[in-house]
Amino acid sequence: MSDNKKVVVYVRLKDGVLDPQGVTIHKALIQMGYTDFVSVRSGRFFELEIEGSGGDIDRKVDEVCSKLLANPVIEKYVVEKA
Amino acid sequence: MSDNKKVVVYVRLKDGVLDPQGVTIHKALIQMGYTDFVSVRSGRFFELEIEGSGGDIDRKVDEVCSKLLANPVIEKYVVEKA
Known part of the structure; x- marks a missing residue:
């Protein structure tokens, strides 16, 4: 049993930011006859x-999110411990 | 208050399927000095x-997942009611 930590980072567009992928999927759904679908947002x-332990893991994950995984200008992220 | 239903569909690669995006992010993390990170999988x-109610919503969501949102050959999906 390893003591590796697992975290999941969810990245989504901020509210109000246009989501072209979601819009495209929504249009496709309508064309396919799935007219019950009101909106689609993608993320x-x-x-x-992460190896080992240590209190600075939370900080590192947060750094990694804002530097690499998400674009803080238009995206928000949530870190969840798995 | 609308009676619209919200569901979230999570799509991830099946186990054993190479995840080039995850590998690339992992390499970038190592290069940035974050050597604690052991693996990255993306999804x-x-x-x-979805508008209204009705028992066939679950079926529709399932259809939409396998037809449009996920590629069942290499991906698996989980539907979660929000």
Whole structure:
């Protein structure tokens, strides 16, 4: 049993930011006859496995999110411990 | 208060399927000095808003997942009611 930590980072667009991928999927759904669908918003997630322990893991994950995984200008992220 | 249903569909690659995006992010993390990170797997999620009710919503969501949102050959999906 390893003592590796697992965290999941969910990245989504901020409210009000246009989501072209979601809009495109929504249009496709309507064309396919699925007219019950009102809206689609898309997002990404990343499952990170981190070695060892230490209190600075939370800080590192936060740094990694804002530097690499998300674009803080238009995206927000949530870190969830798996 | 609308009675629209919200579901979130999480799409991830099946185990054993190479995740080039995850590998690339992992390499970038190492280069940036974050050597504690052991692995990165990427995935997508979709927040769907569905009008009305009815028992066939679950079936429709399932159809939409396998037809449009995920590629069942290499991906698996989980539907979660929000």
